[in-house]
Structure formats: C-alpha cells, structure tokens
Amino acid sequence: MMGLARSTYYYNPVEDSRSITDEVLRDMIEKVQLTFPGYGYRRLYHHFLKQGHRINSKRLKRVMREYNLYSCLKKWMRPRGARTLIQLRHPNLIKGLKLTAPNQVWATDITFIKLRYEFVYLSAIIDVYTRKIVGWSISKNLGHEFCLESIKLAVKKAKPPKGLIHHSDRGVQYVCEPYVQYLLDQEMKISMSRPGTPQENAFIEAFFKTLKREEVYFKEYQNLKTVLKHLPNFIEEVYNRKRLHSSLGYESPVDFENKILKLKPADRPVQKIWGKPV
Numbered sequence: 001m002m003g004l005a006r007s008t009y010y011y012n013p014v015e016d017s018r019s020i021t022d023e024v025l026r027d028m029i030e031k032v033q034l035t036f037p038g039y040g041y042r043r044l045y046h047h048f049l050k051q052g053h054r055i056n057s058k059r060l061k062r063v064m065r066e067y068n069l070y071s072c073l074k075k076w077m078r079p080r081g082a083r084t085l086i087q088l089r090h091p092n093l094i095k096g097l098k099l100t101a102p103n104q105v106w107a108t109d110i111t112f113i114k115l116r117y118e119f120v121y122l123s124a125i126i127d128v129y130t131r132k133i134v135g136w137s138i139s140k141n142l143g144h145e146f147c148l149e150s151i152k153l154a155v156k157k158a159k160p161p162k163g164l165i166h167h168s169d170r171g172v173q174y175v176c177e178p179y180v181q182y183l184l185d186q187e188m189k190i191s192m193s194r195p196g197t198p199q200e201n202a203f204i205e206a207f208f209k210t211l212k213r214e215e216v217y218f219k220e221y222q223n224l225k226t227v228l229k230h231l232p233n234f235i236e237e238v239y240n241r242k243r244l245h246s247s248l249g250y251e252s253p254v255d256f257e258n259k260i261l262k263l264k265p266a267d268r269p270v271q272k273i274w275g276k277p278v
Helices: 022-035 041-050 057-066 145-158 177-185 198-219 224-239 253-261
Strands: 105-114 119-127 132-139 165-168 189-192
Touching: 022 041, 022 057, 041 057, 105 145, 105 198, 119 145, 119 198, 119 224, 132 145, 132 224, 132 253, 145 177, 198 224
Parallel strands: 105 165, 165 189
Antiparallel strands: 105 119, 119 132
16 A cells, blocks of 8 residues: 555664774773763663663674773673683682681682773782782773782782681682682682672671762762772771771771781780681
8 A cells, every 4th residue: 555565664773783884882891881980781772772782782882892892791701912811710618717817818809990081900918907009900891801800919028928718709700720829829819709798708898888978979080090099098008007997996908917916926906807617
C-alpha cells in the first residue's frame, strides 16, 4: 500500500561503528565514564546502542585498554607489562595477630581518584601498628609498576626487618611475577585477604576513606597537576604528622611511632587485628 520495500520497512537506523574512529570513540567513552565511572564494556555497549551506535564489544575493550579507560571497579584491574602470575592464593596471616611494634605488618591496596576528565590511581602502603603511610605512588594506569614503586619506596624509607608481613587483596598487581619476586627477595611473608572481603584489608581502606573525604572531595581535585600539588602534602604532612587518630590515643602516626620507640618492648601497647586466626 505504501510502495516501500520490505527491507526499508524493517530497517533499523543504528549507526555502523565503522564510521566512528578510535579517537572519537575514546572521547565518547570518557564522556560516559565521567557520569558513570563504574561502566565497563558491557554497559557501555548497551549505553551506546540506546543512543543509536552499535559498537562491537571487542572493539570497546580494545579501545579502553589502549587508552587506559578502565572502570573504577576492581574487576577491570589489569597488569600492563609483565603478566606472569606466580601464585594466585596466599593465606590471610594477619587475622587474630597481636602487634607490638612498627614494621610487623604492612597493608596495601589501590584506589582511584576521579578528576574532571580522567582517573588517576593511588597505591599506598600503611603500617598497621602506627597507621603511618610508609610508601605511596600515583599512576595514570593500573599496571603493576606503580605498586612496585610504592613498596620499594617504603622499604627504602623504613628499612623493615626480615619477616615483615605484606598484606593485600588478590589483585593481579600483587600476584604478578615482578612484585612477588621483590617481596621474596626482601624476605617478606605474603598475606592476602579472601575475594570480596574488603574488611580483611580495613586499615588501608580506612585511609582511603579519610583521604577522599578530607582532601580529594574537599578540594575538588580537577586534574593531575592538582593531585601532584596537594596529595603529597596531605599524606606526608597532614595525615602522617598532624592528623589525630582515635585508635592511637589521639596521636598522629609519627608522634605515636616516636613515642612507642622510646618504650621498652614489654611496655608497648598491644594491638590485636580483628578476626580469628586461620
């Protein structure tokens, strides 16, 4: 009746992704992730489809990988560089442990910092006994290199004794060959929390919460220049030297550490890590 071909009637006006260059697609993904930082390639595929762009999911993954457009969710953490994994599982060695001095347990993790047009990532290492940040590093991608840089910095500054427990989650950065080999070379014991149990790494998570509430969100970080200008001062001067911690008897980590080191080992307070030993 209308004089239209059947194919014309059923035509779906979805744009062919081949007309979109990788550079344009990168900008499209960045724009979406500013509003939805947790979107991975699956949600991005359906988001663009609703806007009339049918973009192959494999291409989305490739472009996101090439331009470091990771979701803020940990399942998108991927090692860049050395990818060999030595051992994926290590037991949790710190549950129920009683600490009596600094440099007995270090805990580490990664967090993302959302800026105006991009993300940057922070690797930090905390001394569980003193709550002092002993090493940290910033990166624009989630490769293992910046995690390795933070642990090397911590070792250089603190010079920990042999047998120190290094506690982390099971992220690929912490099980890749260069990172694990460095821990073994330093004669550290490797401890890991179970999947999906952030409470087993609560000490570093608490630091990240403080960092974002009292620094990043408060000052509204806009770009990497802002991060490099303000973050070192907050970690080294404000958090480590000035901020009072209720768990330390309202002392700063540095003051608490200095006070503890003046006491005999028998007179030092004992801190027990939550949970039963495994």
